[in-house]
Amino acid sequence: MDKLTPLLEDFELLDDWEDRYRYVIELGRELPEFAETRRTAKNKVQGCVSQVWLDTSIEWSADSPPTLTFVGDSDAHIVRGLIAILFRMFSGQTADAILSTDAQSVLRQIGLDEHLTPQRSNGLRSMVDRIRRDAEAALRTADGVA
Secondary structure (H helix, E strand, O other), X not given: OOOXXXXXXXXXXXXXXXXXXXXXXXXXXXXXOOOHHHOOOOOEOOOOXXXXXXXXXXXXXXXXXXXXXXXXXXXXXXXXXXXXXHHHHHOOEEHHHHHHOOHHHHHHHHOHHXXXXXXXXXXXXXXXXXXXXXXXXXXXXXXXXX
């Protein structure tokens, strides 16, 4: 949770949802460029109203669980911000850490659960589910290799 503390503190400083909304969009602008070659059917997240792509890299080590790193993009500014929040939660974490993180709790602390449309909430849930599935697959692969 140490990785999330600065993010949670930033949201606590913002008094109203309009400021938080602008901050989410600002976070999305900080995402690195997403190569056109990564905009594939395999990387597309199903269940999102907007176009969303997530690409997962896995770092393997003989003496520790696999570590996952994510890159992604969307055609919607607010969704790019949501992706950036998820990456702060999950990218660079071990598969075990990803699976033990209660994303919904963190998103409630930020206040996103109250201020997103049902469609955006479903899309956010789809992104979290995709990240969790990638972590589960990495663990299965690691178990098969070990």
